[in-house]
Amino acid sequence: MARHHRRDGYGLPLLLAIGLHLGLLVISVIRFPAAEDAPPSQAIVQATLVRAETATDRAQQAEAQRQAQQAAQEEAERQAEAERQRQAEEAAREQARRDAERAAAEAERRAEEAARQEAERQAAQRRRQEEARRQREAEEQRRREAEEAAREAREAEERRQREAEAERQRQAEEEARRQREAEERRRREAEEEARRQAEEEARRRREAEQRRRQEEAARRASEAAQQSLDQAIAGEAEAVANARQAQEAANGFIALVRRAVEQAWVIPPNVRDGATAEIAVRLGPSGELFAARVGRSSGDGAFDRSALQAVESAAPFAELRELPASVQRQYREFNLRFRPGDIR
Amino acid sequence: MQLKPYVRSLAVAASLAVMAGCSSTGGTQDGTMDGTAGSGGVGTGTAGSGQVSGSGLGEGAAQMASSRIPEVRTIYFAFDSDAIRPEFQSVLEAHAGFLRANPGAEVILQGHTDERGTREYNLALGERRAGAVERFLNVQGVSPSQVEVVSYGEERPAARGSNEEAYAQNRRVVFAY
Amino acid sequence: MRALMTVWLVALLLCAPLAQADLTIDITRGNERATPIAVVPFAAEGAALPVDLARVVADDLERSGYFAPLEREAMFARPSRAEDVTFGDWQALDARYLVVARVARQGDGVEIRYELLDVTGESRMLGERITAGADQLRAAAHRISDQVFEAITGIRGAFSTRIAYVTSQGVGEDTAYQLYVADADGRNSQQVLSSDQPIMSPTWSPDGGKLAYVSFETGRPAIYVQEVASGRRARLTSFEGLNSAPAWSPDGRRLAMALSRDGQPEIYVMDIGSRQLQRITRSPSIETEPAWAPDGDSLLYTSDRSGGPQLYRHDLASGEVERLTYTGAYNARGRFGPDGEAIFLIHRGANGYRVARQDLESGRLVELGDARHAESPSVAPNGTMVIFATQQGSNGVLGAVSADGRASFRLPAAQGDVREPAWSPFLN
Numbered sequence: 001m002a003r004h005h006r007r008d009g010y011g012l013p014l015l016l017a018i019g020l021h022l023g024l025l026v027i028s029v030i031r032f033p034a035a036e037d038a039p040p041s042q043a044i045v046q047a048t049l050v051r052a053e054t055a056t057d058r059a060q061q062a063e064a065q066r067q068a069q070q071a072a073q074e075e076a077e078r079q080a081e082a083e084r085q086r087q088a089e090e091a092a093r094e095q096a097r098r099d100a101e102r103a104a105a106e107a108e109r110r111a112e113e114a115a116r117q118e119a120e121r122q123a124a125q126r127r128r129q130e131e132a133r134r135q136r137e138a139e140e141q142r143r144r145e146a147e148e149a150a151r152e153a154r155e156a157e158e159r160r161q162r163e164a165e166a167e168r169q170r171q172a173e174e175e176a177r178r179q180r181e182a183e184e185r186r187r188r189e190a191e192e193e194a195r196r197q198a199e200e201e202a203r204r205r206r207e208a209e210q211r212r213r214q215e216e217a218a219r220r221a222s223e224a225a226q227q228s229l230d231q232a233i234a235g236e237a238e239a240v241a242n243a244r245q246a247q248e249a250a251n252g253f254i255a256l257v258r259r260a261v262e263q264a265w266v267i268p269p270n271v272r273d274g275a276t277a278e279i280a281v282r283l284g285p286s287g288e289l290f291a292a293r294v295g296r297s298s299g300d301g302a303f304d305r306s307a308l309q310a311v312e313s314a315a316p317f318a319e320l321r322e323l324p325a326s327v328q329r330q331y332r333e334f335n336l337r338f339r340p341g342d343i344r
Numbered sequence: 345m346q347l348k349p350y351v352r353s354l355a356v357a358a359s360l361a362v363m364a365g366c367s368s369t370g371g372t373q374d375g376t377m378d379g380t381a382g383s384g385g386v387g388t389g390t391a392g393s394g395q396v397s398g399s400g401l402g403e404g405a406a407q408m409a410s411s412r413i414p415e416v417r418t419i420y421f422a423f424d425s426d427a428i429r430p431e432f433q434s435v436l437e438a439h440a441g442f443l444r445a446n447p448g449a450e451v452i453l454q455g456h457t458d459e460r461g462t463r464e465y466n467l468a469l470g471e472r473r474a475g476a477v478e479r480f481l482n483v484q485g486v487s488p489s490q491v492e493v494v495s496y497g498e499e500r501p502a503a504r505g506s507n508e509e510a511y512a513q514n515r516r517v518v519f520a521y
Numbered sequence: 522m523r524a525l526m527t528v529w530l531v532a533l534l535l536c537a538p539l540a541q542a543d544l545t546i547d548i549t550r551g552n553e554r555a556t557p558i559a560v561v562p563f564a565a566e567g568a569a570l571p572v573d574l575a576r577v578v579a580d581d582l583e584r585s586g587y588f589a590p591l592e593r594e595a596m597f598a599r600p601s602r603a604e605d606v607t608f609g610d611w612q613a614l615d616a617r618y619l620v621v622a623r624v625a626r627q628g629d630g631v632e633i634r635y636e637l638l639d640v641t642g643e644s645r646m647l648g649e650r651i652t653a654g655a656d657q658l659r660a661a662a663h664r665i666s667d668q669v670f671e672a673i674t675g676i677r678g679a680f681s682t683r684i685a686y687v688t689s690q691g692v693g694e695d696t697a698y699q700l701y702v703a704d705a706d707g708r709n710s711q712q713v714l715s716s717d718q719p720i721m722s723p724t725w726s727p728d729g730g731k732l733a734y735v736s737f738e739t740g741r742p743a744i745y746v747q748e749v750a751s752g753r754r755a756r757l758t759s760f761e762g763l764n765s766a767p768a769w770s771p772d773g774r775r776l777a778m779a780l781s782r783d784g785q786p787e788i789y790v791m792d793i794g795s796r797q798l799q800r801i802t803r804s805p806s807i808e809t810e811p812a813w814a815p816d817g818d819s820l821l822y823t824s825d826r827s828g829g830p831q832l833y834r835h836d837l838a839s840g841e842v843e844r845l846t847y848t849g850a851y852n853a854r855g856r857f858g859p860d861g862e863a864i865f866l867i868h869r870g871a872n873g874y875r876v877a878r879q880d881l882e883s884g885r886l887v888e889l890g891d892a893r894h895a896e897s898p899s900v901a902p903n904g905t906m907v908i909f910a911t912q913q914g915s916n917g918v919l920g921a922v923s924a925d926g927r928a929s930f931r932l933p934a935a936q937g938d939v940r941e942p943a944w945s946p947f948l949n
Contacts, residue, residue, distance in 0.1 A: 258546050265551030266617065268674065269586045269923045270905055278545070301675020302587065309617050310551065312641035334544040341549030452740075460874065462854040462867050462896060463941065464722060464766040464779065465823055465830050467742075468786040468807040471763055494741055495763060499719035504692050504915050506894060 065097065198255040205249055206322040212238075246327045253331055256319050265310035267340055268302040275300055276339040277307045283332040287320035295335060307338040411445065414438040417519040419477070420512065423458075426469070426476040436477065439519055440484030447487060453477050454518040455495040456502070458511035467497035477517045553927060555589035556673075558582060559616040559640075562593065563633070564601035564623040570631065570658060577662035578620060578669070581680040581706060584921065585670060585905060586928030591616050603636045603645050611640040618646075620669055630654040633661055637669050647672045659709060679903040680705055683945040685713070685723040685732055686910075686919065688937040699937075700734060702749055705901075705944070707919065707933040713747065723941060726769050729948045733757070733767040733776060744778060746793075758791065766810050771817040777801075779809035779822075788822050788835070801835055810854045815861040821845070823853040832866060846879060848886040854897065858924065859904040865924075867895060876909050876922060890922035890929040899944040900924070908932070910940040 280295035292311045294304050320328060417439075419432040428436065443449055455470030474493040481491055503510040560579040563570075579590035595614055600606045601623040611619050622635035630653050637647035647668060653661035660681065667678030682705045689698045698720045703710035714720060718737035725732060726746075733746045742764045747754035758764045762781030769776055776793055779786045788801040788811045802808040806826035813820060820835045830853040832846040846852035851869035858865060861881075868877035868886060873893045879886040892911035899908050904924055911920045913931075917940040922929040 254544075254546055258548060261546075261548050262550045263552075265548060266556045267551040267553050268556065269927045270925045302673065305673060305675070306551075306556065307548070309556075309639075309641045310548070313612075313615075313617070331544070334546060336546050336548055338548045338551075340551060459894075461830075461851070461869075462810065462823070462874075464810045465807065465825075465853050467721070467763060467765050468779070468781075468809050471781055471786065472807070493762065494737075496719060496737070497721075499721060499737070500693070500696060502693055506912060506915065 194251075195255055198252040199259075201248065202252040202256060202319055202322055205245065205252070206319075209322055246324050249323045250327060250331060253317075253319055253323055257314070257317055257334075257336075260314035260317065261310050261336060264313035265338070266306055268300075268306050271300060271303050271340060272298075274339075275303050276337060277304045279307050279311050279336045279338065281311055281334055281336055283315075283317060283320055285321075285328070285332070287315075287317040289315035290332075298338075303338070307336070310338070311336060412442070413449075413521050414442055414519075417521075418516050421473055421515040421517070423511070423515065424469075426473045428476055428480055436480050437484065440481050440486050443481065443486040443490050444484070447490065449521060450490050450492070452492045452494050452520040454500075454520055455493065455497075456500065456514055456516045456518070457498050458514045459498045459501065459506065460511065461498075463497055463499070467495050467499075470495035470497045473515075474517050555583070555587060555928065556618070557591060557614070557616045558588045558618040558620070558669075559591040559596060559611055559614065560620040561596060561599050561601070561622075563635070564599070566623075566625050570624060571655075572658040572662065574624065574633070574658060574662045574665070575620070575622070577659055577706075578666045581663060581666035581678075582670065584706065584930050585678075585680075586923035586930075587670070587674060587905075588618075602634075603638055603648070606638060608638075608640055608643045616640050618669075618673060620665070622665070627652060631658065631661070633665070635665050637672055659704065663704070663706075676905060677903050677947065679901045679905070679944075679947070682902060682948055683729070684899075684908060684919075684942050685725065685945070686935070686939055686942040687720050687723060688935055688939050689719075690937040700732070701935065702732070703935075707935065710935060713749065713752070721941065722766050723943045724767055724769060725943055725945045727771055727773040727946055729946045732943075733769065735765050735767065744776070746776075757793070757796075762786075763809075768811050768813055770813050771815060777811035777813060777820055779811065788820060790820075790837075801837075812856050814857050815859055821855045821857060821864060823855070832864065845881070845884075846886065847884070848879075852877075852879075852886075856898055856900055858900050859902060863924070865889075865898045865900050865907050867898065876907055878907075878924060878926070887926060889924075889926035890920065892920050892922070892929070895920070897941045897943075899942050901944050902946045908942045908944050910942060 275298040276296070277294060277298035277300075278296035280291075280293050281289070282291040284290045289312060292308055292315075294308060297304050298307075320331060323331060414435065416435045419428070419435055421427070422429070439451070443451065453474040455472070455474030457466040457470045457473075459466075461469075471493060474495055478488075478491050478493055482488055498514070501510070501514045502516065503513040558579075560575045560582070562573070562575045582588035583590050591614060598607065598610050600621050602621060606619060606621065617640055619638040619640050620635060621638070622633055625632045625634075633651045633653065635647075635649060635651070636645060638644070639646050649665075649668060651661050651664060663680040666680040670676065670678035670680070683702055684705055684707070685700065685702045687698060687700055689696050691697055696717070696719075698716045698718065699712050700714040700720050700723055701710045702713050713732065714734070714736065716736060716738045718740065719735075720737075721735040721742075723732050723734040730750065731746055731748050733744060735742050736745055737743075739759070741759065743759035744757045744764050744767050745754050746757050757767075757776065758778065758780070760780050760782035763779060763786050765786070766779040767776050768778070770790075774793055776791045778789055778791065780789050780798075781787070783800070785805055786807050786809050787803065788808045790799045790801055791797065792799075801811075801820060802822070802824070804824070804826050806824055807830075808822055808824045808826075810823040811820050812822070814834075819837055822833055822835065823830045824833050825831070827844070829850045831844055832852050832855040834843045834845050835841075836843075845855070845864065846866070846868075849868055849870050851867075851874075853867050855864045855866040857863075858878075863878050863880050865876060865878050867874050868888060869875075870877075870888060872888065872891070874895050875892065876889045876895045876898045877886050878889055889907065892909065894912040896910040896917075900906075901908070906921050906923055908919060908921045910917050912918070915938075917938045919932040919935075919939055919942050920929060921932060
């Protein structure tokens with residue numbers, strides 16, 4: 001509120017300041033030489049001297065007059081004949097006195113005139129000085145206010161920046177947290193999705209593979225007449241695609257095996273905590289079960305047998321054939337580690 | 345937990361107390377037992393017991409002449425306790441008096457428990473209850489040779505059923521002459 | 522050149538198995554259900570047998586908790602020999618195993634040829650010929666159950682064992698008590714003793730030939746030993762006070778028991794041959810319900826020295842005592858499992874008195890089954906099941922629960938109030 005007032009109050013000083021400046025400019029252009037001829041301080045001293053001289057003069061004159069009258073009276077008493085001479089002298093003195101008075105008055109007048117003019121000039125000078133001072137002060141005031149305003153603005157700005165910074169940081173942290181959570185969620189969902197889609201993926205790949213094979217067959221048929229260049233190019237592309245897809249396909253296959261075996265596994269009662277059995281599995285080229293044997297016994301016959309049966313029951317894993325031909329062989333032998341996770 | 349049975353037993357005990365007061369002249373014993381049933385929570389056992397309802401009649405006479413076996417021959421216990429409840433002290437004193445007056449008489453103190461818990465541990469608990477009565481009699485001057493303890497644990501319930509009434513009736517020591 | 526080739530071959534041989542072992546898939550989830558098995562009705566020559574052998578076998582296997590026999594209605598083929606089996610038929614029904622048999626008359630008795638087949642593995646696991654008298658048909662069926670169970674689980678079957686239990690009728694002074702012995706499935710019961718006084722704590726000698734029990738028939742408790750086959754018996758103890766809770770040592774030469782002849786109930790061990798008595802415990806509290814560890818080196822018993830009943834283990838050589846149970850305020854009547862790694866006991870928790878298992882190494886206690894007012898757990902000699910008494914209405918009945926608590930059953934009801942079942946050792 002106060003700040004508002006002050007801010008509103010800037011208009012007038014500003015106008016004044018501008019006016020002063022303009023005035024100063026005009027004055028300096030018009031009056032500057034005169035100001036230079038007679039510096040204000042000198043003028044004041046001179047004026048004082050003139051006035052002091054006049055006052056002394058007057059007092060001396062009065063004394064002279066009294067002495068002259070005294071002398072004349074003494075002369076009349078003592079010497080009558082000297083009357084003419086005395087009158088003449090008196091007349092002369094009177095004349096001289098009148099002249100002197102006149103001259104003095106004149107001088108006084110001139111001096112007074114000069115003093116007046118000087119005073120006027122001086123006043124003007126003072127006014128100018130006063131004006132300049134006020135201007136300076138106004139300027140100073142304005143500058144101070146401007147500085148104050150600037151300082152306040154700076155501080156406000158700094159505060160705002162600090163707050164903004166803090167807020168930004170908070171938001172950044174919040175955002176980071178949200179992102180982390182979202183990331184975690186996304187990751188989990190992605191994993192879940194990946195798991196869920198593993199089969200879908202396998203199916204799609206199966207279809208794609210089939211399609212590819214059909215296309216391949218068609219292309220081969222159509223290329224029977226053509227030379228092997230196109231075929232070579234196609235082969236190259238296929239190899240690249242296979243390499244990329246191999247891992248995905250393998251992951252899908254593993255997930256599928258796991259699901260099928262877990263579904264088929266009937267866990268017997270009275271299984272010891274931490275019981276673990278490993279079944280070594282060997283598949284035929286079509287995913288049929290060639291061999292399954294207990295690679296590492298749990299020490300619990302019922303448990304080992306249940307694991308073996310789970311594999312036998314879940315087989316065949318025909319999806320093996322949907323793996324790229326290049327990696328199929330890798331996945332025809334693997335171990336299944338049976339270890340009940342959340343039993344009891 | 346056992347509030348409901350208590351309330352029910354209180355009602356039964358109260359009605360029986362009234363009945364006993366009406367029907368018997370020397371029924372102080374009976375009245376005491378029923379009264380304590382309300383406060384102790386075991387009265388239901390006495391309420392259902394034929395021995396007890398008949399007991400009040402002959403009690404006065406039994407105390408007068410120590411030549412006859414006291415009629416009240418069963419006392420009851422709180423859950424998980426072998427402490428002799430004050431209201432049964434007079435019963436024990438009557439038996440002590442009889443046994444002192446008749447050195448040739450012998451009694452078997454049969455300890456019983458309710459059905460809760462394991463049987464063999466209950467056998468030990470029943471013995472502990474009968475042993476508490478035996479010590480009481482010995483303090484009263486009864487010769488140890490006149491008294492024998494046999495615990496039946498939960499094997500010979502006075503009442504069947506898995507409820508507080510039956511439990512209260514079964515936590516008992518019986519004087520078998 | 523040849524050297525290079527050799528190096529190559531060696532490298533290949535080294536790498537190949539490594540590559541194979543690389544892939545291990547973890548299987549952590551499965552179905553906690555009984556394994557489906559099909560027991561096809563046995564094909565019999567001539568007139569039908571008085572006993573449905575296949576039913577006896579199927580019931581045995583079901584009560585083990587390990588197997589879920591297929592309903593007969595679901596069987597669209599009824600082969601009686603392996604050669605006639607089409608595995609696909611049974612795979613379609615998700616049966617994992619198949620039992621087929623044919624029975625031929627042989628004089629008064631029968632000859633049974635049975636086979637066990639692995640349906641998923643499409644192989645024959647077992648084939649045997651059994652002859653049995655006309656009165657041994659159920660026993661023959663139990664033998665088949667034993668063989669099938671062991672072939673699949675690797676655990677010796679306990680279907681040919683027996684149980685002893687006590688029944689009572691009536692209330693108060695008129696109560697009648699009987700001691701029975703029956704097949705493990707509750708059938709074929711025989712009365713061993715009848716009394717108008719309580720009978721308690723039957724327990725089998727390790728050879729399965731004798732029973733020890735407590736009888737009040739004289740008006741006071743006494744421990745008796747009785748031959749099951751002949752019925753001959755002897756009174757072993759009749760001390761003043763308690764004579765209770767007999768327990769045979771694994772070697773069959775000693776009997777642990779709880780006596781109060783010296784005041785409070787304490788644990789004693791009696792040498793059966795010499796009748797010499799050794800006092801094991803010494804405390805002003807109750808000590809009772811002794812049980813032998815399978816190795817015979819220590820005794821388990823109940824004591825209320827801590828204020829309530831808890832289980833303690835007493836090492837017979839060193840005399841050291843260790844409290845075993847700390848879960849809850851009431852743990853009593855402990856029995857060792859046959860491997861000595863767990864004890865089975867009665868535990869009072871929020872759900873009343875229940876059968877519980879405590880693993881000795883971890884000290885973890887688990888309630889088994891949901892039977893209330895459970896009493897007297899007795900472990901099958903193969904450790905897979907625990908039989909116990911529970912209540913149905915106001916009557917005691919027998920129940921059984923698998924040692925891990927997963928499967929539980931009610932045994933066929935005998936008449937009256939049934940309690941204190943004791944599972945016999947292996948009998949053959």
